[in-house]
Amino acid sequence: MTGEELVYLLQSEGITKEVVTPVIDSSKKYVYGIAGIARLFGCSMPTANRIKQSGKIDRAITQIGRKIIVDSDLALELAGRKTGGRK
Numbered sequence: 001m002t003g004e005e006l007v008y009l010l011q012s013e014g015i016t017k018e019v020v021t022p023v024i025d026s027s028k029k030y031v032y033g034i035a036g037i038a039r040l041f042g043c044s045m046p047t048a049n050r051i052k053q054s055g056k057i058d059r060a061i062t063q064i065g066r067k068i069i070v071d072s073d074l075a076l077e078l079a080g081r082k083t084g085g086r087k
């Protein structure tokens with residue numbers, strides 16, 4: 001059976017192809033590692049390490065082993081550099 005024949009049979013039986021698009025939350029921005037924290041805050045790597053160790057941005061950090069993932073918006077809000085829409 002050729003591809004054309006298969007398509008014809010599927011269309012004649014009313015079976016159509018559904019396109020599934022994954023939903024991606026594009027509002028979340030992440031940075032990775034101490035270098036990512038340094039870029040986010042515009043500081044040196046030792047200062048970024050001190051920021052991480054201080055515990056101020058702990059709620060924004062997910063760490064699995066050595067991999068560090070930081071929600072940048074939440075980290076900036078926790079550090080007081082970005083207003084979270086509060087009045």
